[in-house]
Amino acid sequence: MRSTASILHLDLDAFFASVEQRDKPSLRGKPVVVGGVGARGVVSTASYEARKFGVRSAMSSAEARARCPHAAFLGGRFDAYREASGIVMARLRELSPVVQPLSLDEAFVDLAAGDDFDPERVEELVEELRADVTRRTHGLTASVGVASSKLMAKIASEINKPDGAFIVQPGTEADVLGPMQVTAIPGVGPATTERLRRLGVATVEDLRRFTADDLGAHVGPTTATSLYRLARADDDRPVEASRETKSISVEDTFETNLVDRVQLTAIAEQMARRVAQRLRANGLSGRTVTLKVRYHDFETHTRSTTLTGPTDHGGVLAATARRLLDAEDLGGGLRLLGVGVSGLADWVQDDLFSEPEPEEDLVPLPSRDERARRRxxxxxxxxxxxxxxxxxxxxxxxxxxxxxxxxxxxxxxxxxxxxxxxxxxxxxxxxxxxxx
Incomplete structure (x- = not known):
């Protein structure tokens, strides 16, 4: 545990929905739901106005419409979300080189790794950061927590959410955590919550009455050890900056769900050939080919296969990607498709007599407008x-x-x-x- 509050957690408020409200003046201050808009869709993000009606992430779109029929239901614009996220992450890297993104809208920062960190200026630093995020993103807001550990920093960012901040002073971690519901501890989901309820555990303070051995009989030894430590705010996990790239991939989020298998196969093959180009440009090859698909309801699947040897051959990668896609049930359509290669090496083990992939085979992918018109x-x-x-x-x-x-x-x-x-x-x- 650190002696200073030097780990920061930032969480952008209702991120996807907030971007939509920012860019669509008629939706500001009104309920907005982003996610699958079809009958089997799932809510990705709901604005705070929609949450007042009980709409929540991971809820079916059908239930969300029943709860809040007057909300704007939108399919999502991932280009806009990625762009706004990039601006925020760049601002965080001005604080410290050690930034650990958890998703597009959430990250940890090791403030102590920054050149100019002053523990006495944390509150001022946080207010400057939040103001800069709002200014640079043209109106998005962030909730921020700072503490001596990742556990407490993340919990702190929830305390004054939305558009707020909380700093856990060193030495007060257990006092802050104790009165909270046990679900505040990461990893305590519905099943674990129910088992703990049967033991009379509702708050973190209740949980502290039990030893790790006592808990182990009810939730298993691994979970028990983790719960015992975290209930006491004992968390020494480091903030881990982005590591060296271990794969090369290409992916695209479609403006509308694509269901035509011939079209998707062509896109996957072209993605594989572009991955091959990037491999060759970097003097690399790879053995494991991964296909990533995200369905209309935001459910995401990956399929992988490992080749007998590393390759940078576009034809080999395209054929492999095609076989992986053939095994997918396209269902209600795909909103994202990606192809990646991992298991990288700086040598190739292909057929010595195979021809290199011709550049002219790399035809342009269907344009954004063409895809919209088709679907x-x-x-x-x-x-x-x-x-x-x-x-x-x-x-x-x-x-x-x-x-x-x-x-x-x-x-x-x-x-x-x-x-x-x-x-x-x-x-x-x-x-x-x-x-x-």
Missing amino acids: GWSPGQDVTHTEHGDGWVWGSGLGLVTVRFETRESPSGPVKTFPADDPALSARASVSSVEP
Whole structure:
């Protein structure tokens, strides 16, 4: 345990939904749900306005619609989310070279690894950070916790959420943690909570009455040891910065769910060939090929296979990716597809008589606009119209698409409906959120 509060945890508030509200003036202050918009969809993020109606992450979209039918249900724009995340992570690296991202909207920072860290200025540092995040991302907010351990920093970031901060002073960790529900401890899910409830454990303080051996009989020895330590705020895990790249991959999130297997196969093969290009450019090869798919409901699967030897051959990787995709049930469609190679080496063990992959085989992938036209328009998608300008898809169906014409910088805009194949309407890249 550290003697200073020098581990920071930042969590962007209702991240996906907040980005949508930032970029869509008509949705500010209103319920927004991001996730699968189909009958079998799952909520990824709900705005705080939607949470008041009981909408939560991982809830089915059908239940979310029943609880909050007047919410805006959007399919998600991962380009915009990745861009905003990149801005925040870059700001965190100004504090310290040791930043451990946990997801697009969450990261740990080892403040003590920074050149100018002053334990006496932590509160000032946190307020400067939160203000910078809001300014650089044009309005997003973050909740921040600082403590002597990763456990307490993460818990601290929840205390004054949203748009708040809390600093756990060294020596007060057990006092802060004790009154909290036992679910505040990472890893305590519904099953463990129920087993602990049968023991009369509701709070962390209740949990401290038991020895590790006592707990082991009910939750297993490994879990018991972890619970015993964490209940006492005993956590010496280091913040781990990004490690050396161990794989090379290409992936793409589609504006609308793709269901055509022929089209997806072509995309996977081209991704594999681009991975091969990057391998050759870096003088590398790889043995393990991984296919990543994310379904319409945000469920993510990976399939891998290991070759007999490392390769940088595009044809070999493309054929392998195709076989992996053939084993996938496309169901309601894919929103993300990726191909990666790991088990990297600086030598190749291919057929000595095989020909190198010709560069001309690497044809462009279908454009964002082409994919949108093939599969329809997704709620929330950024579009532009030659006459009316920039806007976003309000909804579509029956051969029509409805667009609200507004941007982050504009007031709430008008709504117009067009034929779904209107040549004047096209998809556009998400608006840049980089500072001028």
